[in-house]
Amino acid sequence: MKLTLPENAPFSCSQKMWIKGFLDGINSTIQQQSNPSQPSLTEPSTASGKSITIAFGSQTGTAESLSKKLSKKLNSKGCISSIRDLASMTPDDLKNIEHLLLITSTYGDGEPPDNAATFHRLLHEETAPPLNTLAYSVLALGDSSYAEFCKCGRDFDQRLAALGAKRITPIVECDVDYDDPFESWTSQIELGLSAA
Template sequence: MDAETPTRTEPMADEEESLFSNLDLFLFSLIVGLVIYWFMSRKKPEPIPEFKKLDTPAPTTRETSFIEKMKKTGKNIIVFYGSQTGTAEEFANRLSKDAQRYGMKGMAADPEEYDMGELSRLSDIKNSLAIFCMATYGEGDPTDNAQDFYDWLQENDDEDLSGLNYTVFALGNKTYEHYNAMGKYVDKRLEELGAKRIFDLGLGDDDGK
């Protein structure tokens, strides 16, 4: 049996070698065919469209100089308002518009939005005038939007407002203990800092009796 074994295994080895060779050839041909098909059918890459870069405007900074704004718009009267419920703001807007009747141009302004340290520069504008419509809130306190202005008046003893022409109109209610306290303080304090009062303090009474 040992002598017969080689005669039986040799044909099997040749058959396996032949089988693997044919399979390798088939797989190789299939892979080559797929590669060629892919290469021939491949679409040319479409060019990426170039988008024009939009020029985005730089964010505008809030104008904090009422002097520069007045110069740009040709205004010479500025009406600051300290308002909690909107009454003083409405009154300031009316006053600024009524200035046209007298050949002047006015603008209403929220003191919280501007640098009140520029009051000393108001004399740079010819025939300028600052009007303060100040309401009193709570126990004789400034309104929320006038708090910074109130603090500025208290803290700047060395401020020179000698070139400032001003008048104050206070808005309050005489039934309250601290009647028009904010308006009275602003009127007195501006004079102490050297500003020129051109009209006496006005006391508005919401009680109306």
């Protein structure tokens, strides 16, 4: 059921706007009660208290600076996030991580950035560990003028799933202008972490 104001209701424009806002609030409550699994926009974040590792693969600093931005945002919501350079990580480290947010660019002709190259190679070897206890999401930076668009991020996303890790949210691919997709990914992450 959705409450609406008839077009010909005898109210002024500003009165109609007020009533419409009032009805929208009631409609949102009705929808929430009939579908409690849907998170409410006004509900406090239950991502709070979660321990999160943000790992970055970056050649010229964009993924690294987005990692810092994300970390600040998540910490302000009560999460405990730490940032790791992929150059300092091995796939075995992922066995001790519950929530991984991986932000990476792609370089060369679909190659990982230098700091992520070893990790990328090791993760794709047969000796890579099973990662059934890991929940993750990937933000891939790229440029669609290259043939191998966002290849490194796609590789990580698929390989982590193949090793048994669960996606918190689907991969988000950014084409040159990354501000909006980054914001949208961040919002999805906050909701996804609440459920993870």
